[in-house]
Amino acid sequence: MSSGDKCDLVLNRVRSGRIIVIEGGLNCSEEALLIQKSMSEIDHEKFLGVEIFTNGTHSNEKGIFRKTEKKVTVIAPASTELAVRTF
Amino acid sequence: MFLEKLLKRKKVSNLTIGILGEVNAGKTTLANRIGMDFAGKEIGTASPIPHETREITRMDNINFSAGSSELNLNIVDTPGIAASIDHNEFIKHGMTRKQSIDRAKEATKGVIKAIQSLNTLDAAIVVIDSARSPFDQVNWTIIGNLQEKKIPMIVAANKSDIGGDNSKLIEDLFDGSNKVIPISALNGDGIPGLYKAITEI
Numbered sequence: 001m002s003s004g005d006k007c008d009l010v011l012n013r014v015r016s017g018r019i020i021v022i023e024g025g026l027n028c029s030e031e032a033l034l035i036q037k038s039m040s041e042i043d044h045e046k047f048l049g050v051e052i053f054t055n056g057t058h059s060n061e062k063g064i065f066r067k068t069e070k071k072v073t074v075i076a077p078a079s080t081e082l083a084v085r086t087f
Numbered sequence: 088m089f090l091e092k093l094l095k096r097k098k099v100s101n102l103t104i105g106i107l108g109e110v111n112a113g114k115t116t117l118a119n120r121i122g123m124d125f126a127g128k129e130i131g132t133a134s135p136i137p138h139e140t141r142e143i144t145r146m147d148n149i150n151f152s153a154g155s156s157e158l159n160l161n162i163v164d165t166p167g168i169a170a171s172i173d174h175n176e177f178i179k180h181g182m183t184r185k186q187s188i189d190r191a192k193e194a195t196k197g198v199i200k201a202i203q204s205l206n207t208l209d210a211a212i213v214v215i216d217s218a219r220s221p222f223d224q225v226n227w228t229i230i231g232n233l234q235e236k237k238i239p240m241i242v243a244a245n246k247s248d249i250g251g252d253n254s255k256l257i258e259d260l261f262d263g264s265n266k267v268i269p270i271s272a273l274n275g276d277g278i279p280g281l282y283k284a285i286t287e288i
Contacts, residue, residue: 028231032202035170035228039195042172044188049171052224078171 007034014077015047025054025071034075048078103161104285105204107233108214109223110137110167113245117214117272118146118164124278125149130164136180138194140166143204153279156286165204166197168225205232210239210288212281215261217244217253217269222260230261241284242267248274 001009007030013020026034031052038049054073106114119129130146132139144164151160172194177187205211211233215226233240244257247269258267266284270277 028228028235031228032205032232035168035225036199036202038170039172039198042191042195044174044191048173049169052170052228054224054227078173 003030003033006030007037010034010075011037011041011050014050014075015041017077019074019076022073022075023070025073026052026075031073051076051078101159101161102209102285102288103163103207104210104212104288105163105165105208106212106214107165107201107205107229108167109216109225110169111135112167112214112216113272114167114214115140115164117212117243117245117270118144118162120272120275120278121149121151121160121162122146124282125151125160130162137176138167138169138172138190138197140164141190141193141197142166143200151282151285153282153286158286160285163204163208165201166194168198168201168229169194170225172198202232205236205238208238210241210285212241212243212285213265214243214245214272215257216246217257218246218249222257226261230265239288240265241281241288243272243281244269245272247271247276 010020010022011034031054034050034052041047042049052073052075055071106118108114115131115133118131119133122128122130126146126149131144143166145161147161149160149162151158172191174187174191177190178184182190213226213229213233215222230240230242242257242261242265244253244267248271253269261267268277268281268284270281272278
């Protein structure tokens with residue numbers, strides 16, 4: 001699936017009020033593309049955009065002992081208060 | 088003596104540097120400081136109302152220098168990048184509903200333009216609001232895209248006067264491989280260090 005198709009799929013689900021969890025996560029280009037597509041879809045009434053959270057971007061462990069975290073991206077409608085806890 | 092001076096002055100040709108970051112991080116304040124310091128004029132309007140900058144604005148051919156280095160600099164100020172825009176935020180700042188929706192529509196286009204501007208830059212300053220906790224996910228998105236495109240960058244940890252020196256935390260969080268300079272674009276703290284870093288790009 002292309003990045004564009006992936007973002008379209010995610011956006012369609014999120015617009016209907018769902019919270020999407022993507023195992024493997026979105027890469028930075030896909031996040032940027034999702035943001036652009038979200039901006040085009042904002043209707044200023046029901047859909048105000050998205051909340052995106054990707055784990056692994058907060059890790060400050062470096063070197064060979066860096067924990068290998070499974071990357072996950074959570075995308076929710078902007079109206080959602082998103083609190084994500086990673087274990 | 089003249090030859091000595093000539094050899095010491097390192098002149099680099101045109102550099103187009105974009106100022107990118109989340110909403111209200113201080114991008115236009117920084118752009119204005121650079122504009123005033125080197126060209127005697129501001130580039131745009133800074134304000135506490137989100138999405139004040141909604142268009143890409145440029146100031147070209149700035150004779151920029153720090154120490155013995157000189158640059159012919161083109162500064163590109165960009166709209167703040169956000170994954171959502173709520174027009175009610177503008178109503179809180181005293182706008183009417185129509186004004187706030189119009190502003191929100193402009194802001195959505197501005198975000199798209201800001202992201203697309205990444206393809207036009209030689210280098211970037213990513214301005215992070217170091218007084219904000221937690222840091223916005225958008226910062227990682229911006230930095231990751233710059234890294235992917237191999238665009239050299241400086242991370243400016245702004246509002247160091249309010250948030251304290253979070254530069255070490257920011258350095259750790261944002262990969263540690265990017266130069267992180269704590270600054271206050273508003274009152275000038277750390278700006279000479281930022282200028283020096285720009286000449287070293």
